[in-house]
Amino acid sequence: MRDRFVRVLVDEMAQDPKIVLIIGDLGFGVMKPVWERFPDRIINAGIAEQGMVSMAAGLAATGKTVLVYSIGNFPTLRPLEQIRNDCAYHNANVKIVCVGGGFVYGSLGMSHHATEDLAVMRALPDVRCFAPGDPIETEAVTREIIHTPGTCYLRLGRGNEPTIHAGMLVDWKAPSPVTLRKGTDIALLSTGGILTQTVAAAERLAGINIWAEVVSFPCIKPMDTEAVRQLTRRFRHIVTVEEHNITGGFGSAVCEIAAETGSGCRIHRIGLQDCYSSIVGNQQYLREVYGMDEKSIADKAEAWLNEA
Amino acid sequence: MEGYEALVHSAFGGEKPDVTDPKVLAWLIRRNALEMTHISRGSHIGSVFSVAEIIAVLYTGVLHVDPQNPRMPDRDRLILSKGHAGSAVYAALAETGFFPVEQLKTHYANGAILSGHVSHKGVPGVEVSTGSLGHGLGVGTGMALGAKMDGESWRTWVVLGDGECDEGSVWEAALQAAQYGLDRLCAIVDYNHMQSLFTVAETLKLEPFEEKWKNFGWNAMSVDGHDVGALRDACAWAQNQAGSGKPSVILANTVKGKGVSFMENNILWHYRTPQGEEYEAALKELEAQRP
Numbered sequence: 001m002r003d004r005f006v007r008v009l010v011d012e013m014a015q016d017p018k019i020v021l022i023i024g025d026l027g028f029g030v031m032k033p034v035w036e037r038f039p040d041r042i043i044n045a046g047i048a049e050q051g052m053v054s055m056a057a058g059l060a061a062t063g064k065t066v067l068v069y070s071i072g073n074f075p076t077l078r079p080l081e082q083i084r085n086d087c088a089y090h091n092a093n094v095k096i097v098c099v100g101g102g103f104v105y106g107s108l109g110m111s112h113h114a115t116e117d118l119a120v121m122r123a124l125p126d127v128r129c130f131a132p133g134d135p136i137e138t139e140a141v142t143r144e145i146i147h148t149p150g151t152c153y154l155r156l157g158r159g160n161e162p163t164i165h166a167g168m169l170v171d172w173k174a175p176s177p178v179t180l181r182k183g184t185d186i187a188l189l190s191t192g193g194i195l196t197q198t199v200a201a202a203e204r205l206a207g208i209n210i211w212a213e214v215v216s217f218p219c220i221k222p223m224d225t226e227a228v229r230q231l232t233r234r235f236r237h238i239v240t241v242e243e244h245n246i247t248g249g250f251g252s253a254v255c256e257i258a259a260e261t262g263s264g265c266r267i268h269r270i271g272l273q274d275c276y277s278s279i280v281g282n283q284q285y286l287r288e289v290y291g292m293d294e295k296s297i298a299d300k301a302e303a304w305l306n307e308a
Numbered sequence: 309m310e311g312y313e314a315l316v317h318s319a320f321g322g323e324k325p326d327v328t329d330p331k332v333l334a335w336l337i338r339r340n341a342l343e344m345t346h347i348s349r350g351s352h353i354g355s356v357f358s359v360a361e362i363i364a365v366l367y368t369g370v371l372h373v374d375p376q377n378p379r380m381p382d383r384d385r386l387i388l389s390k391g392h393a394g395s396a397v398y399a400a401l402a403e404t405g406f407f408p409v410e411q412l413k414t415h416y417a418n419g420a421i422l423s424g425h426v427s428h429k430g431v432p433g434v435e436v437s438t439g440s441l442g443h444g445l446g447v448g449t450g451m452a453l454g455a456k457m458d459g460e461s462w463r464t465w466v467v468l469g470d471g472e473c474d475e476g477s478v479w480e481a482a483l484q485a486a487q488y489g490l491d492r493l494c495a496i497v498d499y500n501h502m503q504s505l506f507t508v509a510e511t512l513k514l515e516p517f518e519e520k521w522k523n524f525g526w527n528a529m530s531v532d533g534h535d536v537g538a539l540r541d542a543c544a545w546a547q548n549q550a551g552s553g554k555p556s557v558i559l560a561n562t563v564k565g566k567g568v569s570f571m572e573n574n575i576l577w578h579y580r581t582p583q584g585e586e587y588e589a590a591l592k593e594l595e596a597q598r599p
Contacts (some may be wrong), residue, residue, distance in 0.1 A: 021459070024595030040457070046487070051446045058450020061385075061435070062458065082477075085440055086447050090428070 001191065002030055002099050002159040004135040006088055008142040009067065011040050024052050024070035027099070031069070042199035053094070057086035060093040064148060071100045071206040072112045076121055076153070087151040094152075095145045098122075101131060101155040101192055102243025103277070103286040110276050114155070118191075119248025121153040122221045128174070128184065129221035131155040131242075131250075133195030136165035137218040140172045144219075148174070157193030157269075157281075164199055164216075171217035177227050181235040183213030186301055187235045191217040194243040194292060194308055201241075201297035210302060220250050228257040232265040239268045239301050243292060246271040268304050310517065312413040313438060317339050325370070327403045330536040331599040334364035338567050338594055340399035340412055346587050348416030350424055352392040354565040354577035355469065358500035358533070359393045362467060365539040366496075367400045368440055370547075372462065376406035378432040382462050385451050387436045389444020390469030390498060394426030406433040414509045437595070442475025444468065449485045452493035463492045463547065471503035474512045479524070484524030492547040493555040495526075498533065500564040504578045521557045522552040535558025568593050 003287065010033050013019045021034055021042045028035075034042045045052035049070065056066040063115050068075055071076035075096050076083070087094045098114060105112035121129050130145060132138040139158065145152040169178065177189075177220050190198035195216050202212040215231065217223075231238060238258070251269030258267050279289055287293040289298070316339050317325060326331050341356040367373075372384045388397050395415055402409045414420035421430040425439030435451075438444050448466035455462055472478060487492050503511045512521065521528035525551050531542040539560065546556040564578070565571030568590040582590050 043453070043488070044512055045484060046480075048480035048484065050442070051449065051484050054443055054446025054477065054481065055450035055453065057483060058447040058452075058464075059454045061447070061451055062454025062460075064457075081440055082443065082446070085437070086443055089437060255452035 001132060001135055001138040001156040001161055004138045005097070005142050005156055006030055006033055008139050010034060010037060011152045012116050012143065012146050013041060014255060016065065018063060019065045019067070022052055022056055022066060022068045024049055024068070024074055026071050026142045027069055048182055049074055049078040050082050053082035053096070054086050054104055056094045057082070057090060057092040061090070062152060064092050067095045069099070070096045071098065072105055073117060074116070076117045080120065081152065083127065084124055087217040088124050091126060091150050092224050093149050095154060096152070097154045099156045099158065101157055101193065101272055103283040104158045104193070106281055106283045106286045109280070110278055114243050114244070114279055116243050116248070117155060117240065118220060118242070118250060119252070122253065123246065125220045126151060127156070127221070128152045128219070130174070130220045131192035133190060133192060133216045134161055134164040136163055136217070137178070137216065141218050142171040144174050161193055162196060164188050164195055173220045175224045177215045177217045179213065179215050181212070181214040183211040185211045186239065186305055187213040187215060187231050188239050188241060188255060188297065188301065189215050189217060189231070190241040192243055194241050194287070197287060197292060197297055198241045200294035201301065204294060204298035205301060208302065210305060212301065217250065220253055223253050223257060225257050228254055229261045231258060232258045232261050235265055237266050237268065237304050237306070239291060241297060242272050243287065245274055247274050255294045266304070268300065312343070313409040316343050316409070316540045326497070328363065328551070329599065330364045330368040330540070331369055331548055333400060333403060334360040334515060335594070335597065335599055336403045337364055337399045340403070341395045342582055342587070342594060344399070344412055344415040344589055346582050347413055349581045350395070350416045351581060352424070353577040353582060354368060354571055355390065355393040355500070355561050356396045357564040357566045357568065357571065359390070359396050359467065359498040359562045360566070361534050361536050361539055362496055362498055363396045363400045365536055365543060366465060367404050367427035370540070370543045371465065373433065375433070376404060382460065384463045384465060385448070386433050386465045386467070387438065387444040387448045388467050389438055390441065390467060390472055391425035391438030391590045393498070394424060397426050398422050398431070401431070401433040407431070414474065422539050441469065441472040445478050445481035445485070446497070448493060449481045449490060452485065452490040453488055455492060456488070461492070466493070466495045468495055468497045470497055470499045470501065470508050470514060471511065473497065475564060475598070482521070482524045482526065489553040490555045491550050491552050494553065495557040497559050498562055499559050500562040502564040502573065502575060502578070507577065518559055519584070525554055527552060527554050527556040528559065530559040530561060533562035534566055571585065
């Protein structure tokens, strides 16, 4: 996702001289293509995230499209009030980009686990939130946020994720979810890089004759309310999957719509169960520990289907 | 009712005050702030009184702005980072023609646009809403950087409080502005030596303050923040630093509550609102000082 993001960014920067990238003293190797092609339009803000985000708002006020790039919680939780007051309240054309959503930096420890970012950013009015599930979604979402005025949050995974979609999302428009697999028994709704696990879980379920629909949500704010309503009418069970705390994030957003729709559909949230991870391990290991790997998703879905 | 404007201008005996004179504008800022905080039962009058000459000097020939065209592209940008002194900027904008003076009486009022901390929403001439301290210098750094990237010659001015300089984000921005050589960024610190509970020295010492800024890579000078001539010279000094490759800061030594004897250097008037005999006494003192 990271490399696709940079490739798309370079392409967009070549077309629009108003695009500026600010980095928080991170991503030197990754951002090499930008350094080489647009040395005057990449700014290293240093390890100073509050100043970085305020600066982005000020730059945006001069007519620039500003992308702010850092990792984990550094571009969100650290300068949260600068995003709220300086960016969102002023409708500043600033795109906050996080690399390392969820457990990407697993073994580095709790400080580097971005597991509340979606909840926190989703709570800010006038901040659109995006979490693509693979490089194809990353490309579509990156173009979308660059061409959408206002403050956006983009949560990326890491580099080298597998491509899941068969082809480019040519006509995709936010906030549409993308259906990857049709099903009849249960719907698996997924946001962000955990999509690999969700898709694999659906394949496992197919092996035991459970037909799961898989829907990816690269945009979680605004939510496509009508799409969620229709899913709650079609399925008795919906499972939400996110590499994120279950409080306040994607699953919560689905629950909000489902509750107001009142269809009787049960929503089951898979994610970090309102805790911090102090266990040492890589991303896939932590997904397994916290029950959001493909097997856990499939096992839980099967059990929930059998409950009622 | 035409009452508000007539009331705050009554000391001029029916003549229109000359708002191009910084002393007159500073007096009008205090007169309006007294009335606005009296009507609204609002706070921060002490901070408004300390920053009055700074704002008045900026709006009488330093800032390149046009009340008829508040969004003109080559205007200078002013950010009041100590947003709690918002009524100073509101008063200066109204008195210099950005919006009607009469509107000042709606400060803090239900349904009005003039919030206690300075707001850009619906207020012509305000660039940035502030209120939480430590934001303005960073936003100003971004604006000055944008102007530099585009080869524009307009300037960015940021007015900070001294207590505000407790915030780490001020010093992040100070490092960044110096790093990018933003020599059309000018900061003015309203150095009234008081915070909301105690003096600056009793809270978090800033001295040696001028040296701090210099060590952060800024041009820095100190000035009497109530002497309009000295302030104007200091602003010219800051403007003349364009080409120096460094941002500039003016440390304006001021007195919190300046202009009303019982408010001066009195922490009480950070939050206290002027009512009753205190309002009358303050009014009497201000009227005796009318330029």
